[in-house]
Amino acid sequence: MRGLLLISALLFAAGTTQAATSTPETQTLDRIVNATIARYHLPGIAVGVIENGKVVYTRTAGETVAGSGEKITPRTLFKIASNSKAMTTALLGRLVDQGKLRWDDPVTKYLPQFQMHDPWVTANMRVADLLTHSSGLPEGGGDLMLWPEPNAFTRADIIHALRYIEPGYSFRSQYQYDNLLYVVAGEVAAAAGGAPYETLMRREVFEPLGLGRCQVGSWSRDSVGNVAQPHYRHDGRNVPMHEDGATIPAITSAPAGGIRCDLADMLVWARNWLVPTPAQLQWLSWPQRATLQAPHMLIPVSTQRRQWDNTHVMAYGYGWRMADIDGAWAVWHTGTLGGMYSMLALLPDRQSGFVFMINGEAEDARTVLGEVLMKHFTAPQERRGVAWYADALDEQAKQRPASASAPDTSTRQPAGSAELAAFTGIYRDPWLGEAAVCPRGGQVRFAAKKSPRLAGTVMRLGSRYFVHWDDNGVDPAAWMDFRTTGDGPTTLRMAKLDPQGDFSSDYEDLRFERVRDCP
Incomplete structure (x- = not known):
């Protein structure tokens, strides 16, 4: 050596x-x-x-x-x-x-707790499949558990959360870059x-x-x-x-x-x-x-x-x-x-x-x-x-067409707590966990429980809302679309303000549901 x-x-x-x-x-x-x-x-x-x-x-x-x-x-x-x-x-x-591993070994041989969204994929996922970006995970799927750092997500959290991330395509059918499965490979x-x-x-x-x-x-x-x-x-x-x-x-x-x-x-x-x-x-x-x-x-x-x-x-x-x-x-x-x-x-x-x-x-x-x-x-x-x-x-x-670029946000205004009163509360996504959308000082704040840098003020831009992150290093900003249907829970969907934004800001994969009132 x-x-x-x-x-x-x-x-x-x-x-x-x-x-x-x-x-x-x-x-x-x-x-x-x-x-x-x-x-x-x-x-x-x-x-x-x-x-x-x-x-x-x-x-x-x-x-x-x-x-x-x-x-x-x-x-x-x-x-x-x-x-x-x-x-x-x-x-x-x-x-x-060294004879301690084979590329075609099933992942579950080493990690029995490993599960993908589809049980068949879980059973057939080989060690090699973790490495080629062809697992079915959408591009950047689940990356918000990795970045921005620091955050409280562990590798055990990631392995557990994979079962909740919906596939973007069929197993081994195409290339979509992901990071989570390299964490699993580690x-x-x-x-x-x-x-x-x-x-x-x-x-x-x-x-x-x-x-x-x-x-x-x-x-x-x-x-x-x-x-x-x-x-x-x-x-x-x-x-x-x-x-x-x-x-x-x-x-x-x-x-x-x-x-x-x-x-x-x-x-x-x-x-x-x-x-x-x-x-x-x-x-x-x-x-x-x-x-x-x-x-x-x-x-x-x-x-x-x-x-x-x-x-x-x-x-x-x-x-x-x-x-x-x-x-x-x-x-x-x-x-x-x-x-x-x-x-x-x-x-x-x-x-x-x-x-x-x-x-x-x-x-x-x-x-x-x-x-x-x-x-x-x-x-x-x-x-x-x-x-x-x-x-x-x-x-x-x-x-690039205007639709493929970030909108002008110069006319944004902080959303008042009164106008969002019907939508404030604690929300939960199956893999990102809890996030608060709660009033503070007449405004509304978004804060992810396990990712402290995902925190910012909810802004109004025209008829839509988005969260403007406090931290300049968190990019891009994220649209926030609230929906209430019948007797079901209020839901929150998010998306990148800038369509060209980093795919690791995978807001589109979040499925928030309101679970309780703000404290």
């Missing part, structure tokens, strides 16, 4: 030495990164590029906290968000290699491996690969040090949001998106897939590596991807996406988590790839930078740069 750590460290050191030399290629990459930073006013970024198995470029810029003076370095920790999924599947692959790993998920991740992934800075579970911010904080854009500046306290708590969502790593470790992680050493092949066998990055569920190819990348087929493996891009086979994943964005992309046949992490609002920045870095390998003759792709995204946004 110590030998593998030393090998990884030496390989990374060799790559950074090479990257330190200015060449036409590194100058080109600098221009790409600089243009992205300037176009999107990023607070901080860390970028690494691998070519023919060697790290040929690293670049960091900006600050861990805007205005702090603490510079981003290759050892700055970022939330890698859904790039955690590939680490979770690698952990499962380790357990398969609990399968814990049951098969005989230790908590966090313990297994450190023991079976971080330590053998020498990922000495990667963190999962609870840890000390000050002891570890050099931790990037998320930001949002407000009035033309980057504003820190939900900065870490002295102790980083363990989070329920860790198997789906709760790991933090730095650039140095992410490059070691990436090279493990591109040019594994003999020791790394002992860590995870070729058969398991091939299984993780093989196509298991087809993903529809978007018009944009066809036009930009000449893509014909796209699929999901176990914690990885994959597609043909300009005739090259690419394997990648992205990560999004409250003011932090990441991307890790591999071109296995070329032993090349890249990784970057950003600590700010950067959805378009990630798309653009990922596209231009990919073209650096797959279409180097192409002259479209950051500005071209950024302009194309801006034009797409302008062309």
